[in-house]
Amino acid sequence: QKEVEQNSGPLSVPEGAIASLNCTYSDRGSQSFFWYRQYSGKSPELIMFIYSNGDKEDGRFTAQLNKASQYVSLLIRDSQPSDSATYLCAVNSKSSGDKLTFGTGTRLAVRP
């Protein structure tokens, strides 16, 4: 089982729709969770981070964390073509020496 799993996609949504990106992790000791956006040929850019169960909103982005079920998700409201990118989920776990472990990413395509 991979430490951090994401569906590789592509996830295709029409412009203006809500895009839902999911991530599961295996280490119950994980305490910090991050979402990065990566455009083709560019480096990852931090979008959101969440530490506690529940929802955290920032503009059009909402991160959701459920530690009991070991999943974290990212919702993008009013999706725009400029949101088309690969979204990386990253998990920090004290049991792995605080190493940040990345999923392989979900490619999102927003259709105009």
Place this chain on the structure above:
Amino acid sequence: KAGVTQTPRYLIKTRGQQVTLSCSPISGHRSVSWYQQTPGQGLQFLFEYFSETQRNKGNFPGRFSGRQFSNSRSEMNVSTLELGDSALYLCASRQGRDQPQHFGDGTRLSIL
């Protein structure tokens, strides 16, 4: 505040050579991590340094090594380069164990 700076941005080497990549973290960040990213393998963790000490290490051969200086700047060295080492090498820094990492623009290494 200046971001993470990586030099050089592009590098072309031949098999058997060695290469040194440099990373200057965000001011005040004492942790520096290195990643290799290839189209097929995604983001692979190389190692993390904190206060000049290697804190975590990924599953890469001994040809890959790194170090961190007292000013938190870090270097990564790859010896006896192989064709498969062609990749985007990313450096990221963070302030503390649970804090998000911030990435530099990367060094694109091509091996001929």
